[in-house]
Amino acid sequence: MTEKADATQENTGKQSRKPLVAGNWKMHGQKEQIQEVLAIRDALMAMPNRPKADVMICPPATLLMVMAELIDKSVIAFGGQDCHAFEKGPHTGDISAAMLKDAGASAVIVGHSERREDHGETDDLVQKKAMATHNAGLASIICVGETKGQRQYDLTLDVINRQLEGSVPPESTPQNTIIAYEPVWAIGTGLVPTLDDIATVHANIRETLEKRFPEHAAGMRILYGGSVKPGNAGQLMKVENVDGALVGGASLKADDFMKIINVYGSDKKTPPPDPKQSVK
Numbered sequence: 001m002t003e004k005a006d007a008t009q010e011n012t013g014k015q016s017r018k019p020l021v022a023g024n025w026k027m028h029g030q031k032e033q034i035q036e037v038l039a040i041r042d043a044l045m046a047m048p049n050r051p052k053a054d055v056m057i058c059p060p061a062t063l064l065m066v067m068a069e070l071i072d073k074s075v076i077a078f079g080g081q082d083c084h085a086f087e088k089g090p091h092t093g094d095i096s097a098a099m100l101k102d103a104g105a106s107a108v109i110v111g112h113s114e115r116r117e118d119h120g121e122t123d124d125l126v127q128k129k130a131m132a133t134h135n136a137g138l139a140s141i142i143c144v145g146e147t148k149g150q151r152q153y154d155l156t157l158d159v160i161n162r163q164l165e166g167s168v169p170p171e172s173t174p175q176n177t178i179i180a181y182e183p184v185w186a187i188g189t190g191l192v193p194t195l196d197d198i199a200t201v202h203a204n205i206r207e208t209l210e211k212r213f214p215e216h217a218a219g220m221r222i223l224y225g226g227s228v229k230p231g232n233a234g235q236l237m238k239v240e241n242v243d244g245a246l247v248g249g250a251s252l253k254a255d256d257f258m259k260i261i262n263v264y265g266s267d268k269k270t271p272p273p274d275p276k277q278s279v280k
């Protein structure tokens with residue numbers, strides 16, 4: 001790793017597991033979508049104190065640099081949605097983690113189920129991509145999750161443990177690695193697991209991480225993703241071991257995304273950044 005990856009926080013132990021609300025815009029948004037991120041920025045800056053959660057947007061790569069230049073990353077951090085496993089080279093159409101960092105990203109989503117499905121990405125490739133993000137000094141948001149059929153056959157925990165084993169690099173730390181549990185059948189469908197099911201999977205993820213990373217697992221954030229909306233975020237974010245959300249559809253509208261961030265409230269101890277410093 002070339003430098004400390006900081007997906008927005010200095011996260012070292014269980015008590016300091018600051019929640020993260022990250023928006024995955026997927027293949028949505030042209031220039032006019034910049035208005036939404038400016039509206040999110042303005043709403044965050046208008047809060048009397050800093051939100052208790054870190055906030056991140058992972059826009060299409062075409063919008064990343066312009067957004068990162070407009071907005072200070074202490075207010076909204078930016079992430080890529082994927083990267084190549086190599087730093088550079090003859091890979092037409094691909095983007096490296098170093099390029100995303102250069103554009104202003106602090107993290108990269110890797111192993112999203114849509115990439116696993118659309119591009120046949122294996123756990124091994126996802127791990128290489130996660131290592132590439134770490135080597136570039138970025139954090140990886142590594143997605144895992146079962147399909148509907150796997151859940152029906154009671155294979156959920158087996159599938160997730162296999163994905164964790166195969167996709168999470170050995171040098172992972174709370175600073176460079178965030179796990180996102182995203183049941184494939186819940187993404188974009190309006191369906192969500194029961195709170196008990198989410199608690200079971202998140203506890204299993206924490207336990208599996210503890211076996212492999214005894215010193216680091218307690219500090220690693222585990223996000224829930226899959227149809228998180230303003231109406232259900234309050235309940236979902238209270239589940240034990242849920243350290244925030246990876247939000248697709250509901251992150252495209254500033255009002256909806258702010259309602260999800262606001263579930264965490266604001267931290268009275270930390271005033272918002274000086275607007276003159278934060279708005280370039």
Ligand code: PEP
Pocket residue numbers: 024182186187188189225226227228246247248249250
């Ligand atoms: C996602 O794609 O990461 C996601 C969770 O999508 P949605 O919130 O739309 O289900």
